Amino acid sequence: MTSNFQDLASLIALHAEYAACIDEQRFADWPGFFTEDCHYRVVARENHEAGYPLAIMSLKGIGGLQDRVYGVTSTVFHAPYYQRHIIGLPRVTACDGDSLSVEANYLVIRTRRDMLSEVYNTGRYIDRIVRTKMGLKFAEKLCIFDSELIPNSMIYPI
Secondary structure, rough: OOOOOOOHHHHHHHHHHHHHHHHOOOHHHHHHHHHEEEEEEEEHHHHHOOOOOOOEEEEEEHHHHHHHHHHHHHHHHOOOEEEEEEEEEEEEEEEEEEEEEEEEEEEOOOOOOOOOOOEEEEEEEEEEEEOOOOEEEEEEEEEEOOOOOOOOOOOOOO
16 A cells, blocks of 8 residues: 555646646646556546446557647637536555555536536546656546446546
8 A cells, every 4th residue: 555644645746736636627748647648538437347448538658638628728719617526535545656646536517607516527547647857747537437427528537
């Protein structure tokens, strides 16, 4: 498990900064939370539990994340909305040298300017986080959402 209290504090800070980055729509900063050869996936719980590879979103490497940022900020047209992430405390499930396996529950609330807030997405993160010279980074981020459906489309990262 986690080797010390500092690791846990660093994991909490990583999740808090990650959520703030997305919630504040600083999408250009989002890839900075990941390693160069990262893998980011958003998968329905049903598919994950059945072992199916189908993902709503699957991005490999910083280039894949940067491409998504370009799409979100430059090419995708949609009614604007805000997201608010609520991330539970991280639970370290394994520690192997500079690599930590971490799980955390999440809730994403979406607010459109002309509507009431709604629960947009809920589930859990299964992450492989590595220690780097620049601090903790996500090498793998798997977002497993509980619902079988996503309202409309998924534009912003979870």
